[in-house]
Amino acid sequence: MARALPLMFQGTHSDAGKSIITTAFCRIFAQAGWKTAPFKSQNMSLNSYVTLDGKEIGRAQGIQAEAAGVVATTDMNPILIKPSRENESQIVLHGKPYGNMKAVAYRNEFFYKGLQVIESSLNKLMNEYDRVVIEGAGSPAEINLNDRELVNMRVARMANAPVILIGDIERGGVFASLVGTLQLLEKEDRKRVIGVIINKFRGDLSLLKPGLDWFEQYTNVPVLGVVPYMPHLHIDAEDSVRLAQLSAQKDETKDIDIAVVQYPRISNFTDIDPFFVEPDCSVRFVARAKDIGKPDVLILPGSKNTIEDLLYIRESGIGSELKRLYEQDDTAIIGICGGYQMLGQCICDPFGVETTIHHLEGLDFLPIDTTLTQDKTTVLSEGTLMFADERFQVQGYEIHMGRSAACEGYIPLIDMGGHVDGCKTEDERIFGTYFHDIFHNDSFRSHLLNEIRRKKGLVPVYDRPSYRMMRERAFDRLADCVKSYVQLDVIEQKMREFQGRV
Incomplete structure (x- = not known):
């Protein structure tokens, strides 16, 4: 059996949309008949998911497994970091508490153990699945941390995975963040970037077109899609970044x-x-x-x-x-x-x-x-x-x-x-x-x-929604949207070219 074809999504910053785009591709590949697994080597999140065997992983990877129609395992997120107090976190290793560590100790003392665990889990997934959709964390251009990072380009090299870089246009400065990230990457890592996706777009695409043309000419990196902002998806959030987007005000129209x-x-x-x-x-x-x-x-x-x-x-x-x-x-x-x-x-x-x-x-x-x-x-x-x-x-x-x-x-x-x-x-x-x-x-x-x-x-409401059915429909809605706005055929071709499987 051939090893899986990997594809990795990295972002210009946290909350660029890596988790949601990874979820979309898990569903897209599954719909195409590929046995697909998500993978995030190291996840910092306080939202958890419990696997069938009673282990704890990041909630995003559990939801991505659901989107792919497979059973979640700790190999999909072998390291979970749960902040517990200022500058200290609980380290969850393969679903079980490993210990509490401060950031400096984690970086200095845990790196080689973490690297070994990540490589073992990734190899297992690569041997058991047809596709592995890998999610990075934060930005790959954190130059102060890159000598011991465990979640971005080091993992891409480990999997020999092509990388798609995601930029969030809603925050503004998307071209600057994409160009800056590319320029800060090491030369060999930059070659892994097969294209970019601009995420959370609202408005008239024709007004963005000159910027897209300039970006491709300036960087020689193709824009593989512009994904619109998708409200009311009802797919679980990865971490507390979402809390800042939630209202503290009562909606007076609701009972x-x-x-x-x-x-x-x-x-x-x-x-x-x-x-x-x-x-x-x-x-x-x-x-x-x-x-x-x-x-x-x-x-x-x-x-x-x-x-x-x-x-x-x-x-x-x-x-x-x-x-x-x-x-x-x-x-x-x-x-x-x-x-x-x-x-x-x-x-x-x-x-x-x-x-x-x-x-x-x-x-x-x-x-x-x-x-x-x-x-x-x-x-x-x-x-x-x-x-x-x-x-x-x-x-x-x-x-x-x-x-x-x-x-x-x-x-x-x-x-x-x-x-x-x-x-x-x-x-x-x-x-x-x-x-x-x-x-x-x-x-x-x-x-x-x-x-x-x-x-x-008040009169009772009896035709309330089924939340689980709504989440399944949300996976399909997300996949359909992404399929409509990204060049899937180009991505598929580049994935195969990258692995020499044309």
């Missing part, structure tokens, strides 16, 4: 106001994504107490450092606002993973997993005590959730370094057949769970929102 607390170490905020597709939901992210107002639902999402984010909630006044909402308004308060832990009576960290603070009082809404542990739970989970006199079969995934014990008055949320998860108050206005993706369960989400509508005197 249900959902506020999400945006603390400094927020993680797995993709849990909230299904609410964006609901026709009656306004979703806003709030970081200040004064912005909370009177939402119908307030969500405490996951956190990579629960103790520090809990301190932030207290010091910012958000904790006092939560008590006000419960005592004076009819707001539903929901905690997911770290947010669930915060809603309890206390959080203990006897091993210094997160901080040197060994004991911190919780918000005291739920009768649970949490102890942070040195081992991490990463598992796909399912069970029966009881809410508003109804039973719902729910699925999700768990990623947490802690155990929560029941105290007096505990009422479980989810029966998992032999053990339980989560906790709720007797009036069900407050509940928490370790289940990420809990709102991706359409029947439960629909019932939750309709219960809120009933309390507000």
Whole structure:
């Protein structure tokens, strides 16, 4: 069996659109009948994905595997870096915690081990698949870091992959960033760039044409496509860059106001994504107490450092606002993973997993005590959730370094057949769970929102969207769009020429 044909996407900077274009090509190649795998050697992200064997990888690679129609494995993202505090991150190696490291130590001490792991994973994918779509990170022109980088041109050389450079025109200066990146590349690396894609274009293409002609003449690098801005894709975001693009303001045209607390170490905020597709939901992210107002639902999402984010909630006044909402308004308060832990009576960290603070009082809404542990739970989970006199079969995934014990008055949320998860108050206005993706369960989400509508005197909405079906359609929509605006035949030819397989 011949080794896979690789193709790598790199960008002029973070958030240029590498992840989304990689996802598109995973779908495009899969639609063409090629067994396709995504690959990102090293991913820095607080949005995770759990594989079938209970390992943790970057969420983007898990979603790209779904787009390709294959089962995600840790070989697709062998190194995951999860920032946990200032200048320190948890290193996840092949889906399991390797340790916490500062940036300098990671660069100096981990480089050769990381290189070995990356090469092994890449070779495995290259031998098992027809196509491997490789995603870089940041920019390949970070000249201060390139002697020990593990994710851009070093990986392209390792795979002998041609590279397509992506520029984001929405930020402005796209030609300067593309030309500057090309000029800063080493001569041999520059030869790998078979073309560029300009991403997130809005407007009249004829006005861009003189710039495209100039670029090709000046650099002798072809423009392989100009991809338009694609709103409302409903494909999970890779990292917190997207948070800056989300509104903090309520949409007054929507019936249900959902506020999400945006603390400094927020993680797995993709849990909230299904609410964006609901026709009656306004979703806003709030970081200040004064912005909370009177939402119908307030969500405490996951956190990579629960103790520090809990301190932030207290010091910012958000904790006092939560008590006000419960005592004076009819707001539903929901905690997911770290947010669930915060809603309890206390959080203990006897091993210094997160901080040197060994004991911190919780918000005291739920009768649970949490102890942070040195081992991490990463598992796909399912069970029966009881809410508003109804039973719902729910699925999700768990990623947490802690155990929560029941105290007096505990009422479980989810029966998992032999053990339980989560906790709720007797009036069900407050509940928490370790289940990420809990709102991706359409029947439960629909019932939750309709219960809120009933309390507000509004007619229930029964024709709510299926989020999972919408995501599948989004993959096809993305692939169709990219196919319409890039020169696939030229890319295919250049991939084969690069590998000497004309």
